[in-house]
Amino acid sequence: xxxxxxxxxxxxxxxxxxxxxxxxxxxxxxxxxxxxxxxxxxxxxxxxxxxxxxxxxxxxxxxxxxxxxxxxxxxxxxxxxxxxxxxxxxxxxxxxxxxxxxxxxxxxxxxxxxxxxxxxxxxxxxxxxxxxxxxxxxxxxxxxxxxxxxxxxxxxxxxxxxxxxxxxxxxxxxxxxxxxxxxxxxxxxxxxxxxxxxxx
Numbered sequence: 091x092x093x094x095x096x097x098x099x100x101x102x103x104x105x106x107x108x109x110x111x112x113x114x115x116x117x118x119x120x121x122x123x124x125x126x127x128x129x130x131x132x133x134x135x136x137x138x139x140x141x142x143x144x145x146x147x148x149x150x151x152x153x154x155x156x157x158x159x160x161x162x163x164x165x166x167x168x169x170x171x172x173x174x175x176x177x178x179x180x181x182x183x184x185x186x187x188x189x190x191x192x193x194x195x196x197x198x199x200x201x202x203x204x205x206x207x208x209x210x211x212x213x214x215x216x217x218x219x220x221x222x223x224x225x226x227x228x229x230x231x232x233x234x235x236x237x238x239x240x241x242x243x244x245x246x247x248x249x250x251x252x253x254x255x256x257x258x259x260x261x262x263x264x265x266x267x268x269x270x271x272x273x274x275x276x277x278x279x280x281x282x283x284x285x286x287x288x289x290x
Contacts, residue, residue: 091280093157096134096164101151105189108152114286115163115196116279119187120203121213122169125233125266129203130155130164132266133275140166152190162283165190165197170213191226199227199282201275206232206246206263210253218254229278230254230261236268 102108118126127140139155153166167187191197200221204210221228232250235243243263251258262278264271 091276091283093134093276095159096136096139096155096157098139099154099156099163101153103151103186105152105186105193108190108194109154110195111154111156111160111163113160113163113196114198114283115165115194116282117165117167117190117194117197117200118203119167119200119217120169120233121205121208121211124169124203124205126166126169126203128266129201129231129233129264130166132264132269133272134164152186162279163196165194170217188220191220192224197226198286199229202228202230204230204232204250204254204261206235206243206250207237209249214254230256231271231275232261232263234265234267235263235270236265 099111100109118130120126127142130140131137131142134155134157140153150168152168155164155166157164167190170184170187191200202214202217202221204214218228220226230250232247238246247258247261247263251261262271262274264275
């Protein structure tokens with residue numbers, strides 16, 4: 091798929107107010123500081139569409155980005171597992187993420203972002219178990235691949251695959267810094283959109 095246009099549309103703090111644009115949505119989920127904003131900017135080929143921050147836990151809302159004049163939406167979910175946030179705030183984020191995942195009528199897939207240098211932890215496994223439980227399709231995407239050598243990447247992919255119960259071939263490896271993996275992500279998006287058309 092080619093992305094010719096991308097723009098921010100709205101931020102939502104309450105899942106009861108999630109919009110219905112009547113177009114397919116791909117949610118972007120992952121731990122705080124996994125590089126969700128950098129990933130979005132890289133895929134849509136814009137430097138500043140999603141606000142990046144070196145401070146984890148900045149995304150506290152559900153943010154919608156319109157692609158190709160409404161052909162598809164990226165929905166950026168709050169990062170989970172940020173330690174320096176109080177329990178009430180964490181619970182609120184959890185409710186917002188779950189509320190979106192259960193109530194969006196247009197969600198077609200969740201891109202689960204994993205830092206390739208990190209072994210999946212309980213938060214990551216909990217998210218995947220949740221997606222399995224509610225039969226929500228997902229794609230695992232490993233970010234920050236430029237931080238490791240080819241051999242380290244191969245070893246890390248095995249660890250991530252084993253931790254999440256997926257095949258290494260099911261994980262798309264990306265780096266927004268080294269500009270790798272974008273073609274595979276776009277091909278996956280094209281595949282998902284085609285599947286939507288055949289289901290209609």
